[in-house]
Amino acid sequence: xxxxxxxxxxxxxxxxxxxxxxxxxxxxxxxxxxxxxxxxxxxxxxxxxxxxxxxxxxxxxxxxxxxxxxxxxxxxxxxxxxxxxxxxxxxxxxxxxxxxxxxxxxxxxxxxxxxxxxxxxxxxxxxxxxxxxxxxxxxxxxxxxxxxxxxxxxxxxx
Numbered sequence: 001x002x003x004x005x006x007x008x009x010x011x012x013x014x015x016x017x018x019x020x021x022x023x024x025x026x027x028x029x030x031x032x033x034x035x036x037x038x039x040x041x042x043x044x045x046x047x048x049x050x051x052x053x054x055x056x057x058x059x060x061x062x063x064x065x066x067x068x069x070x071x072x073x074x075x076x077x078x079x080x081x082x083x084x085x086x087x088x089x090x091x092x093x094x095x096x097x098x099x100x101x102x103x104x105x106x107x108x109x110x111x112x113x114x115x116x117x118x119x120x121x122x123x124x125x126x127x128x129x130x131x132x133x134x135x136x137x138x139x140x141x142x143x144x145x146x147x148x149x150x151x152x153x154x155x156x157x158x
Contacts, residue, residue, distance in 0.1 A: 026109055027079035029086045030102040031072075032138055033095040038069040041122075048118055055115040060085060063111045063157055065134055067121040071095070072137050076109045102143065117138075117157030130156055 039047065047062065055062065060077035073089075075082045090098055118149055121131055133149040140146035 017096045025079050026076060026122045027082050027104065028074055028076040028102065028110070029082055029100065030074045031086070031098055031100045032096040033071045033073075033089075035069045035071065036096050039094070040068075044068055044120070048116060054085065058085060058143075061109050061111045061114055061116075063114060063117040063119075063154070063155060065119040065121070065137065067131075067134065068112055070134075071140060072134070074110060076106065076111065080114075098109045101146070111157070114157060119153055119156045119158070126156070 003074070044066075044103050054060075055075075055077075058077065058081040060075055060081055062073060062075045065072045075085055089095060119130060119134075120126065121134055130153055133152045134147035137153070140149065
């Protein structure tokens with residue numbers, strides 16, 4: 001089953017994930033960070049593919065919005081797996097200035113259909129409104145403001 005999920009991650013941008021068993025918590029971490037150096041297109045593609053494969057194996061879903069130098073991400077799934085993956089990210093030399101925006105048990109997954117949904121704000125098809133919403137997400141003074149901007153970006157996840 002794991003091998004099939006990994007194959008699915010290679011063959012398409014996102015694959016539906018198995019929901020965690022009822023007895024497991026839905027735990028999430030939301031953070032923002034800055035890249036230690038801007039990532040090339042190839043480096044970004046490699047990073048996202050690697051994250052998708054890792055998340056499939058750990059039953060983690062989530063979303064990543066970035067402009068290749070600034071990142072906003074949500075990881076959600078079993079608490080032990082989410083914490084393990086986040087700790088790996090926090091120790092990754094490519095990230096700096098990591099700020100946790102939210103962390104804790106949630107009633108349900110926000111991104112259940114994405115092992116790592118992505119909005120790449122450097123692409124031509126990204127609308128200016130997406131960039132404005134990204135700025136709001138990164139600089140929001142409260143969760144409601146951030147959630148409203150995220151709702152505008154969610155349909156653009158791939």
